[in-house]
Amino acid sequence: MTDDAKAGGADGAVSIELPKPTLAGTISLEETMARRRSVRAFGPEPIALEHIGQLAWSAQGVTDAATGYRTAPTAGGTLPVEVDVLLHGVPDLEDGVYRYLPGEHALRRRLVGDRRAAVTDATLNQGFVRDAPVVLALSAVAARTAPKFGAFTDRLIDMEIGHVGQNVSLQAVALGLATVVVAGFRETELAAALQLAEGERPVYLMPIGWPGATEH
Ligand SMILES: Cc1cc2nc3c(=O)[nH]c(=O)nc-3n(C[C@H](O)[C@H](O)[C@H](O)COP(=O)(O)O)c2cc1C
Numbered sequence: 001m002t003d004d005a006k007a008g009g010a011d012g013a014v015s016i017e018l019p020k021p022t023l024a025g026t027i028s029l030e031e032t033m034a035r036r037r038s039v040r041a042f043g044p045e046p047i048a049l050e051h052i053g054q055l056a057w058s059a060q061g062v063t064d065a066a067t068g069y070r071t072a073p074t075a076g077g078t079l080p081v082e083v084d085v086l087l088h089g090v091p092d093l094e095d096g097v098y099r100y101l102p103g104e105h106a107l108r109r110r111l112v113g114d115r116r117a118a119v120t121d122a123t124l125n126q127g128f129v130r131d132a133p134v135v136l137a138l139s140a141v142a143a144r145t146a147p148k149f150g151a152f153t154d155r156l157i158d159m160e161i162g163h164v165g166q167n168v169s170l171q172a173v174a175l176g177l178a179t180v181v182v183a184g185f186r187e188t189e190l191a192a193a194l195q196l197a198e199g200e201r202p203v204y205l206m207p208i209g210w211p212g213a214t215e216h
Pocket of ligand 1: 036037038039040126180181182183184185
């Protein structure tokens, strides 16, 4: 990792510049959909930063600089989704929880250390989450969407995160990786494990890794 790619921000937080996403996959969209399957067994091999960048981009990458709109649609243009990336075993990177910064296509470290055990506990012990070298945590800030949509907000947010989850699922397949969407968790416990800010609600977890042998 170059010094340019890894730098302390003005507030001392570590920022990681991600490799530019590619728009040239090697399998067709149709084949990607046909191959998509929920996988709950992951090998121990780490995932390269290049793939992490591609996965984060598929979740919330900016695809229109003028509006800031993303790879997934957003209710009323309100952009409520936040993506945290739990990284483990990436060469030259400290394990921890990193926030994806769509505008910069970068990661900003929020927490140091392996949080997978606490996160797995919050999922009522869905043990495969603990084995995944990368876990995406998709959360939402309702306050961004509520002024426009009032009582419909949470419903719209859940739909929106469904779009994000599908983008990531298909991107994972296209990279030869495996994942599953996980919504079975205790919300308050997971928010605490991820140290989410007040008003950020976790909606989906996506453990991601190379397909492994043993299902839990
Ligand atoms: C909203 C939603 C929540 C889900 N939550 C979980 C979960 O907590 N744990 C899990 O192992 N799978 C979860 N799944 C994955 C389903 O179990 C899976 O999609 C289903 O078994 C069909 O398998 P397939 O995805 O391979 O087609 C969830 C799927 C959806 C759509």
